Amino acid sequence: MQRRSWITLSLAAAAAALLLGWAFRPRPVEVEVAAARLGPFETTVDEDGRTRLRDRFVVASPLAGQLQRITLREGDSVQAGQVLATLQPALSPLLGARDRAQLQAALAAAQAALQAARHQAQAAQARLAQAELALRRSADLAGQGFVSASQLDNEALAAAQARAEHEAARSAEDTARFQWEQARAALQAAQQIEAGEPFAVRAPVSGRVLKVHQASEATVALGTPLLELGDTRRLEVLAELLTTDALQVHPGSPVRIEGWGGPVPLQAQVRLVEPGGFTKVSALGVEEQRVNVLMDLTSPPAQWAALGDGYRVGVRIITGQQARVLTVPVGALFPLPADHGGAAAGWGVFVLDGGHARLHTVALRGRNAQQAWLGEGVQAGQSVIIYPPEAVRDGARVSPRNSP
Structure with a gap:
């Protein structure tokens, strides 16, 4: 009987030891x-960016006078030549020497700006013609196998950039011409109209109202900002990259715009890496050297029609690609x-x-x-x-x- 008890105790002790070993063994x-x-694999530079208008116009008062209440509000669409505001001139028919000199100086400045815009448009036209001629020559040579496909792509990109610069120069010329006409009309109105005859301030370009600086009726001085206009169909994307990252980015680099709120990423292309950097303090209080990089949206405008000026977007600039x-x-x-x-x-x-x-x-x-x-x-x-x-x-x- 005593032997059986010892066997039972030994078996129980062995089972307890095994149980403890299992319980305390290292678990996976x-x-x-x-x-x-x-x-596929891509190397990218990722950064937050924002949209902004390529061109914005501040419409200022061409005369000193009594401004009638402006009924336009932010977001309203306007057409070129549309009346934006009405001024009741405060000038008498006998124009003072000081006022006459100011209006004449404004007209001369507008004339000089128009002349400069014309020269820039002519130069842009010449560059466009040269780029299109180079593209046609490269296309002919590429068909004969004398020019590589990458060189042909570069010529096409240069022609597209020259075309965009020509359009921008033409738009700047139209704006300068309108400002000259506005200054001339202001001088003629101040010289010829009788006191109390209203003067219409018109839109220089088609677009939308971005900001109304002076909505209520008030007496305004010459050059007082009244409204700010812009064409939201001509957006660009601005990203502030670290200078070390910007060295990997070049004009023409493909870009994906993500996190902007739309259903699909948008396609874009780097247009310009600005040559000058600036110091910016990060959220952690660290001073960083950054540089502005400008990108043009290449996706169909219908995909990003909801975007406006100053919207936050995620920018992913592709600096290298591997297929497999x-x-x-x-x-x-x-x-x-x-x-x-x-x-x-x-x-x-x-x-x-x-x-x-x-x-x-x-x-x-x-x-x-x-x-x-x-x-x-x-x-x-x-x-x-x-x-x-x-x-x-x-x-x-x-x-x-x-x-x-």
């Missing part, structure tokens, strides 16, 4: 995994500890191998916000651990939460 670390894949390379989620990548000499040891990832994490040293070729491009160290189809916890070490037991 739960991790998230994803598969290394072959596919090995990529992993960027969260799987981590820097390896430096060696005893202080030199960087490179980059590593943990690969899932039969329930264990295996450390692989990888060659990093590039990365963006979502993906990392690897040259070696991982094979396509292998599962890598994303954002590995501190408990994960080489050879550690792991349990994937999800399937790649």
Whole structure:
């Protein structure tokens, strides 16, 4: 009987030891995994941007007088030549010498601006003709195999840019001509009209009212801003890039506009990287050197008709593209500890191998916000651990939460 009790106690002690060993044994670390894949890869510069009008016009009072109440409001559409405001001139028929000199000076300045705008339009016309001629020659040579496709694309881009510059110059000439006519009419009205005859202030261009500076009836001086106009169909995107990022961006670089509120990303193209930078203090209080980069929307206007002036957008400028390379989620990548000499040891990832994490040293070729491009160290189809916890070490037991 005593022998049987000892056997029972021994078996119970062994079972308890086994139970305690099972309860306190190291459990696999739960991790998230994803598969290394072959596919396209892009290097990008990501930044917040905003839309702005390419041209905006401030309509000012051409005369000193009594302004009638302006009925237009922000967002109203106007046509070129439409009456925006009415002034009751405060000048007498016998014009004072000072007022006459001011109006004559304004007319002379408008005449000079018109002449300069004409010269700029002529120069833009010459550049457009030269660009179109170069494009036609390159197209003929490309058909014979003497010109590469990239050079032909550059000639087409140069012609498109010259065409846009010519249109902008023509618009500036029209605006300058209208301002000259307005100044001339103001001088003639001040000289010829009788006191109390109203004077109409007209829109220089077609567009929409952006801001009404003086809506109520009031006495205004010569040159007082009345309204601000702009054409919301001529938008551009402005992004303030770090100067180190801007060095990777060039005119013609493709751009995707994301996070703007629409159903699909918009396509755009870099038009200009401004040559001068500026200092800006970040939200963390760090001084940064940044530079303005201007982009033109190339998607059909119907897709971005809801955008207006000063809207926030997400800008993704594509600086490099690869058709088929090995990529992993960027969260799987981590820097390896430096060696005893202080030199960087490179980059590593943990690969899932039969329930264990295996450390692989990888060659990093590039990365963006979502993906990392690897040259070696991982094979396509292998599962890598994303954002590995501190408990994960080489050879550690792991349990994937999800399937790649």
